[in-house]
Amino acid sequence: MEINDDFLESLPISSIITDSDGKILKVKNLSNNIINNNKNNKNNICNKNEVKRLYEDNGFKVNVQHYKIRCDNKFYHLYIIDNTKYKIDEMDIIFNCIDGIVMIVNRNRVIEKVNSAFYKLTGIHRKFFEGKSIDQLKKDEFMEESIILKVFQSKKPLSMxxxxxxGRIVTYTAIPIIAKNGVIQKVIATGRNITNLVQLQDRLAEVEKQKNKYIDRLKNLEKSLGENIVYSSDKMKQVIKMAIRAAKTDSPIFITGESGVGKEEIAKFIHENSERNNKNFITVNCAAIPSELFESELFGYEDGAFTGAKKGGRRGLFEDANGGTIFLDEIGEMSLSMQTKLLRVLQENEIKRLGGNKSIKISVRYICATNLSKKQLSNNLKFRQDLYYRLSVIPINIPPLRERREAIFPLVHVFLNRYNRKYNRKVKLDKKMMEFLHDYNWPGNIRELKNVVERIVILSENDSLSEKQFWYILQLGSKDISTKNNDTDDKIVVNGLMNLNKAHDIIDETMIQKALDKYSTVTGAAKAIGIDPSTIYRRLKKHK
Structure with a gap:
């Protein structure tokens, strides 16, 4: 045997051959760093421990086998260096340091190796997976779906x-290693736990679903509310909730509240949300109809029923409202005799035209409204108690604007936008003006606020009001609105001279209108300014 390069190539792995004194003669797959370090080393390599130390000094961990060989009557030392075991150990360390799942599956669909992150991310110990068939694991329902089986079927990379x-969810990417003959040799899969992300996505999807549901509900509510009902206070929320529930029934509703709080708007809202919304909504202003005409207006009349009666007769408001809703506004102003007749209609669900004998069946939803107090309503001389109890199955009280000031800002914005569009303006109110509108007591409630905002939009010289102009416009036609004390007496300001009779007419018209705005009923307005109700009726007829 000759010690030459062919002999060295026939040896496995890395090898060193030295003479009997330890001097290196031949090397195979040996790092130049080790050779150079050995040349600088005064000590000769004399045993396998020194070879091992030489490798370790250069950062390698190896297993060294020593053989003594004889050739041409000379002795040599053969050192075979094997670092395969340590490479495997090193790979295991690296494999298990990866914080994502790494899974290796062989051609038989058996899991060869899974790193330690598998347990951490799935909650299942890897001993249940390593050495197990993917098919069996799927059969045992360890997972709902297997990405490995899908890759074996498609022979293509896949993510799922x-x-x-x-209960944990892992997102995997699996790649097949395919031999030249087209057979899958291995599948390498890497994955990360996305359980929290999926749960978050599910919650977000649910939130989105709920959001869309509430948006639809708000749109429907906005549609049903229209532009005339704006609310933000808890008190009004309760009113709207009650109105929505009441709308689903046919029970009579009795709405109370001060003048201008929006009783008619709530009545319309109830009708529009009821099953009768495709039928008529008939408003009857009980304070505006003279008592002698009340019966003919409500019940209609036959031909020749009275002098001046229309030929052929006329349908009454109850017939117009048949199938729909009749809104009896200011019902507290209805005479006691007319209340008695209305009670009979409620009991019998039928009417008779004035001058006629034929009974006409009707089906209407009753909604009544008044600004009378509970004390006034309980006065049997003012309002029949049996009628009141019939009509007030569902009582709804609308609080005055001063008790729900949080609605003032939204209302001002709504009215500003409405009248800016109507009059092609862009009027804005500054913070100080808005604060005053918020703090004012609004004895005329929403009606007064709406009128004031419309007045501001119409009369303002510029889109940005000066403070002086704001106060001037506010005081026009308002009861000392420049102060927060609504009990201040009215004062007449004379800015010039004019015909005294004409001045009397203007004062009469202004005072009557202000009284009607405040009290809403002819009777209440007449009492407040000390005149007979008939005088107001004549004045109203004259100005019409």
Whole structure:
């Protein structure tokens, strides 16, 4: 045997051959760093421990086998260096340091190796997976779907989420290693736990679903509310909730509240949300109809029923409202005799035209409204108690604007936008003006606020009001609105001279209108300014 390069190539792995004194003669797959370091080393390599130390000094961990060989009557030392075991150990360390799942599956669909992150991310110990068939694991329902089986079927890289029986979800990417003959040799899969992300996505999807549901509900509510009902206070929320519930029934509703709080708007809202919304909504202003005409207006009349009666007769408001809703506004102003007749209609669900004998069946929803107090309503000389109890199955009280000031800002914005569009203006109110509108007591409630905002939009010289102009416009036609004390007496300001009779007419018209705005009923307005109700009726007829 000759010690030459062919002999060295026939040796496995890395090898060193030295003479009997330890001097290196031949090397195979040996790092130049080790050779150079050995040349600088005064000590000769004399045993396998020194070879091992030489490798370790250069950062390698190896297993060294020593053989003594004889050739041409000379002795040599053969050192075979094997670092395969340590490479495997090193790979295991690296493999298990990866914080994502790494899974290796062989051609038989058996899991060869899974790193330690598998347990951490799935909650299932890897001993249940390593050495196990993917088919069996799927059969045992360890996971809902298997990405490995899908890769074996498609022979293509694939990404998907896998849910384990522990409830955790891992997103995997699996890549097949395919031999030249087209057979899958291995499948390498890497994955990360996305359980929290999926749960968050599910919650977000649910939130989005709820959001869309509430948006639809708000749109429907906005549609049903229209532009005339704006609310933000808890008190009004309760009113709207009650109105919505009441709308689903046919029970009579009795709405109370001060003048201008929006009783008619709530009545319309109830009708529009009821099953009768495709039928008529008939408003009857009980304070505006003279008592002698009330019966003919409500019940209609036959031909020749009275002097001046229309030929052929006329339908009454109850017939117009048949199938729909009749809104009896200011019902507290209805005479006691007319209340008695209305009670009979409620009991019998039928009417008779004035001058006629034929009974006409009707089906209407009753909504009544008044600004009378509970004390006034309980006065049997003012309002029949049996009628009141018939009509007030569902009582709804609308609080005055001063008790729900949080609605003032939204209302001002709504009215500003409405009248800016109507009059092609862009009027804005500054913070100080808005604060005053918020703090004012609004004895005329929403009606007064709406009128004031419309007045501001119409009369303002510029889109940005000066403070002086704001106060001037506010005081026009308002009861000392420049102060927060609504009990201040009215004062007449004379800015010039004019015909005294004409001045009397203007004062009469102004005072009557202000009284009607405040009290809403002819009777209440007449009492407040000390005149007979008939005088107001004549004045109203004259100005019409």
């Amino acid at each position: 989420n896998v849910k384990y029986k522990s």
